[in-house]
Every structure is written in C-alpha cells, then in structure tokens.
Amino acid sequence: xxxxxxxxxxxRTHTGGEKTVPAAGDTLAQVIDDLEANHGGLKARLVKDGVxxxxxxxxxxxxxxxxxxxxxxxxxDGDNVTILPAVAGGAR
Amino acid sequence: MLTIRRDLVDAMVAHARRDHxxxxxxxxxxxxxxxxxxxxxxxxxxxxxxxxxxxxxxxxLRLYREMDANDEVPVVIYxxxxxxxxxxxxxxxxxxxxxxxxxxxxxxxxxxxxELRSFxxxxxxxxxxxxxxxxxxxFAHTGPDDVPEL
Numbered sequence: 001x002x003x004x005x006x007x008x009x010x011x012r013t014h015t016g017g018e019k020t021v022p023a024a025g026d027t028l029a030q031v032i033d034d035l036e037a038n039h040g041g042l043k044a045r046l047v048k049d050g051v052x053x054x055x056x057x058x059x060x061x062x063x064x065x066x067x068x069x070x071x072x073x074x075x076x077d078g079d080n081v082t083i084l085p086a087v088a089g090g091a092r
Numbered sequence: 093m094l095t096i097r098r099d100l101v102d103a104m105v106a107h108a109r110r111d112h113x114x115x116x117x118x119x120x121x122x123x124x125x126x127x128x129x130x131x132x133x134x135x136x137x138x139x140x141x142x143x144x145x146x147x148x149x150x151x152x153l154r155l156y157r158e159m160d161a162n163d164e165v166p167v168v169i170y171x172x173x174x175x176x177x178x179x180x181x182x183x184x185x186x187x188x189x190x191x192x193x194x195x196x197x198x199x200x201x202x203x204x205x206x207e208l209r210s211f212x213x214x215x216x217x218x219x220x221x222x223x224x225x226x227x228x229x230x231f232a233h234t235g236p237d238d239v240p241e242l
Contacts, residue, residue, distance in 0.1 A: 009165075010189045055187050057149045064149045084152055085189030087135075087166075090115050090144035091173045091181050 001026055003075050005035060006082040014039045023081070028058065029071040031081060046083065047071070055086040094194040094210040095224045096120075096129050096168070103132045105206050108172035108198040111137065115145040115172050116198075121159050122167035128229055129167040129194075144183075145171045168210075170196040178207040180218050188213035194221070 005023050007015050015021050021039065025031035036043035046056055051070065058065045059082040065073040075081065100120055108116045117137050120129035133155065138148035147155070159165060169190060173181075178197035180188070188195060191214045199207040212219045 008189070010191055055189075057152060059149075059153055062153065064153075066149070082153065082156075084156055086146060086149075086187060087117070087119075087152060087169060087190075088139075088144070088146035089171060089181065089184035089187050090139070090141065091176045092141075092143035092183060 001075055001077045001079070003031060003077075003079045003081050005031065006080065008084055010085060011042060011045055011083065014042045014045070025075060027071065028060065028065055028069075028073045028075060028081070031075055032071070055088060057084045057086055058082070059084070093222045093224060094129075094168070094196070095127075095226060095229070097229065098225050098227055100129055100132055100168075101208065101225055103134075104170050104196065104198055105208065107134045108174075108200050108206065111172070112200045113142045113174045114140055115142065115174060117145040117147065117169075117171040119155065119166045120168035120170070121162070121164040124163050124165045127167060131164065142174050166190055166193050168196050169193045170198065172198045172200055174200050176201060178209045180211055180213060185213055185216045185218050188216070191215075196223075 002022060002024050004020050006020050023031045023034045025034050032043055032046055046053060052058060060073055060075055060079055107118060115137055118134040121131040121133060122128045135147050135151060137145045139146045178199035180195060180197065195211045195213050197209055210221050210223045212221060
C-alpha cells in the first residue's frame with residue numbers, strides 16, 4: 001500500500017527538507033520501517049521500546065493512531081499519515 | 093528577539109489569568125518566514141492541570157492543517173506557569189519540538205503582576221531572548237517614543 005507521510009519541521013533534517021514523502025506498508029509499523037529504509041534515523045524519533053513515543057502524535061487520515069491500534073494501525077492505499085510532535089509541557 | 097504587538101501580549105496574559113490556576117496554552121500563528129506573530133489562537137489545555145499542559149490531539153491536527161492551508165507557522169507557542177516563574181521547566185525543554193518558535197511563558201503566580209518571558213528551545217537547550225512589545229509592526233523598530241504623530 002502506498003501512502004503519503006507528512007513530516008513535521010523538526011524531523012525534516014531526515015528527509016532533506018521535504019514536507020511530505022511517499023512510503024509503503026499495510027500497517028503503521030511497516031510504514032515506519034519503510035521510512036527508516038529511505039530516511040535513516042526517523043524511526044528512533046518515533047518509536048521507543050516497540051511503542052510510539054508518548055509525545056509524538058501520528059494520524060492516519062484524521063484519526064490519532066492511539067485510538068486505532070497504535071503501530072498496528074492499518075493503512076490503505078492513498079492514505080495520508082501525519083506526524084506531529086505534541087505541544088505539551090508544564091511546571092511539573 | 094521576539095517583536096510582538098501589545099494586543100497579542102494582552103491576549104496571552106488575559107487567557108493565562110482566565111484559566112488560572114490551571115495552565116493556559118496556545119499559539120500565535122504568522123506568515124511562514126516572517127517571524128511576525130499575527131493570529132491569536134488560544135487552545136484548550138487537554139490536561140486541565142495546574143502543572144501540565146497539552147494540546148488535544150484532534151485540535152493539534154486541525155490547527156496544523158489550518159496553518160498549512162494559510163501558509164502560516166506557529167511563530168509563538170505560549171503557556172502559563174501558575175505557581176512558578178516564567179522559565180521553561182525540564183519537561184518544557186524536553187518536549188519542545190518547534191525549533192523556530194518563540195516559546196513564551198507567562199507566570200500568574202502573583203495575582204497582580206504577571207511575568208512574561210520568551211525563549212528559543214532547540215534540542216532541549218533553552219536560550220532566553222529579549223521581548224520588544226510594539227503598538228504596530230509598521231513602527232516596530234522605531235522605539236516606543238518615536239512613533240510618528242498622526
């Protein structure tokens with residue numbers, strides 16, 4: 001399955017400045033492995049110990065994958081995968 | 093240096109006061125490449141906490157899509173500290189992921205006098221920067237006493 005992945009500003013160092021890149025896979029995990037094959041270093045920014053980083057949000061089309069199986073979320077041909085770092089923090 | 097209109101500063105402080113004692117948060121978007129904050133977008137603190145803030149994930153996606161469609165970027169990302177100084181915490185520095193944004197902190201710990209400071213946060217490294225408050229970007233570099241008479 002071919003998908004389009006939107007890359008946030010902070011990760012564009014891994015994609016030569018590109019805002020969107022193509023990738024392939026049937027699940028988000030496969031898409032991330034395919035991204036890593038072409039843009040080394042990306043996977044470590046997204047996944048830690050086999051799960052998505054707490055402060056990285058990934059969406060398949062309009063859905064946050066946390067509510068759709070996480071790394072096992074299914075993707076379909078033509079889907080848009082969007083990566084956005086969380087905007088969060090606080091005095092704690 | 094962050095150069096910012098007074099009405100936008102007032103809007104951030106008003107939002108921080110309104111949500112006190114919970115932390116308030118939001119963005120001021122501006123044209124890509126301009127470094128000029130223009131469009132005030134208060135966000136909901138999904139954590140609803142006095143010690144933590146986080147944009148709701150659905151709101152975050154809509155915000156970035158809207159900015160993309162307008163050729164805008166988050167020039168300012170602001171939040172409040174309600175019991176501590178207006179300086180980024182270790183958590184703030186660790187999570188910050190917009191290397192070109194001005195991170196503005198507003199402290200509301202004093203009920204009468206707020207504190208507002210601005211920082212760059214790149215790879216977890218915090219650098220404070222001066223804040224120049226102006227009435228209008230047209231006269232941004234003329235100083236507060238040099239605005240031409242109408």
